[in-house]
Amino acid sequence: MTAANEIIHQTLRLRLMAALTALPPKSEGLDFARLKKLTGATDGNLGAHIAALERADYVTVEKMFVDRKPRTVVKATGTGRKAFAEHVAFLKSIIEQ
Amino acid sequence: MTLTSSQAQASLDDIEQIVRRVKQSALYRNASILLILWGAIVTVGYVGCEVVPRYAATVWLICQAVGLLATIVLSARFARDGEDGIDVRIVGAVLLFFGFGLLWSQVFGQFSPRGLNAFWATLFMFGYALAGIWFGRAFIILGLTVTALTVVGYLWVGTWFNLYMAVVDGGGLMLCGLWMRRA
Numbered sequence: 001m002t003a004a005n006e007i008i009h010q011t012l013r014l015r016l017m018a019a020l021t022a023l024p025p026k027s028e029g030l031d032f033a034r035l036k037k038l039t040g041a042t043d044g045n046l047g048a049h050i051a052a053l054e055r056a057d058y059v060t061v062e063k064m065f066v067d068r069k070p071r072t073v074v075k076a077t078g079t080g081r082k083a084f085a086e087h088v089a090f091l092k093s094i095i096e097q
Numbered sequence: 098m099t100l101t102s103s104q105a106q107a108s109l110d111d112i113e114q115i116v117r118r119v120k121q122s123a124l125y126r127n128a129s130i131l132l133i134l135w136g137a138i139v140t141v142g143y144v145g146c147e148v149v150p151r152y153a154a155t156v157w158l159i160c161q162a163v164g165l166l167a168t169i170v171l172s173a174r175f176a177r178d179g180e181d182g183i184d185v186r187i188v189g190a191v192l193l194f195f196g197f198g199l200l201w202s203q204v205f206g207q208f209s210p211r212g213l214n215a216f217w218a219t220l221f222m223f224g225y226a227l228a229g230i231w232f233g234r235a236f237i238i239l240g241l242t243v244t245a246l247t248v249v250g251y252l253w254v255g256t257w258f259n260l261y262m263a264v265v266d267g268g269g270l271m272l273c274g275l276w277m278r279r280a
Contacts (some may be wrong), residue, residue: 004100009108018112022119030119038118088112094105 005087007056012049015039017084020059020076029062029075050074058083121233125277127175128232131168132239132274138164139218140267146214147259153210157217187228194224211258215251218266219244235277243269 008017019030019038030038036046053059058080062073076084100108138160145156198220202208208216226240246265254261 011111014108015111015115018115019119022116023123027123034122038115038122088109091100091105091109094100095102095109097102 003086004090005083007052007058008084008087010049012039012041012045013053014087016046016049016053016074017058017076017080017087020074021081021084023076025076025078025081027075029060029073032072032074035074053080056080056083122280124232125235125280128236129274129277130171132270132277134167134171134274135164136267136270136272136274138167138267139270140263143214143259143263143267146210147263150210190224194220211251214259214262215247218247218262222247222266235273235280239269239273 008014016035016039019035023030032046035041035050036043039046041049050059050061054061057077060075060077062075064071064073142157142160145160146153149156198217202213202216206212206216222240222244224240225236226244229236229238229240243266246269247262250258250261250265
């Protein structure tokens with residue numbers, strides 16, 4: 001049985017990784033506003049959990065300006081995709097027991 | 098970390114819901130570009146029919162050709178950017194609709210110019226409504242609303258039918274596209 005990933009398993013981080021890995025690896029990722037809408041998180045909470053995932057090398061964060069407005073885009077890394085897939089496998093293994 | 102079976106299931110359900118919403122959002126975002134494009138194209142088509150009614154067939158031929166080319170280019174760009182391109186089955190379905198439409202408009206049917214415009218508009222709106230069963234409610238609402246408004250226009254809008262359809266069909270597609278961009 002695979003092991004649980006304690007970094008990913010927190011509710012908001014699980015939703016973040018689910019959202020980011022739902023897109024193909026070549027896609028540009030999801031911006032902060034869209035992630036906030038998808039996860040129902042507040043700005044501060046979302047930022048803190050994205051930072052935690054970034055420290056674990058599960059996501060990359062790119063800040064840019066579009067039409068002079070700041071835009072933050074988050075993308076899952078290969079490491080993050082693998083870790084998330086392993087955690088999902090762990091969850092499924094619990095149900096299959 | 099120890100998890101119960103119900104906790105694990107709740108997490109998986111949460112994941113499934115998020116994934117569904119992300120994929121829906123991505124589909125709507127790509128569809129929005131195509132809807133806005135086709136909304137602009139059919140608007141030009143209807144206005145062209147109003148301005149040069151003798152050349153209505155040519156106007157529509159050019160509009161469809163431009164639309165088809167732009168759709169292919171955009172779809173290729175979606176695929177290049179790592180997005181899901183247009184499923185080849187959807188292309189097949191669209192071609193079948195075109196074929197059905199051509200069969201009825203050119204062989205079986207006896208349409209007036211007004212009837213022909215109403216026929217093509219409602220045929221494709223039927224297609225959108227059908228697509229909505231798989232791809233999202235917004236397509237169903239688009240298809241049914243524009244069809245209903247087309248019927249109203251066909252029956253009660255006098256000589257302004259083409260311009261009415263430019264607003265209803267073209268405008269409807271563009272509005273739906275703009276809404277999907279924000280969804």
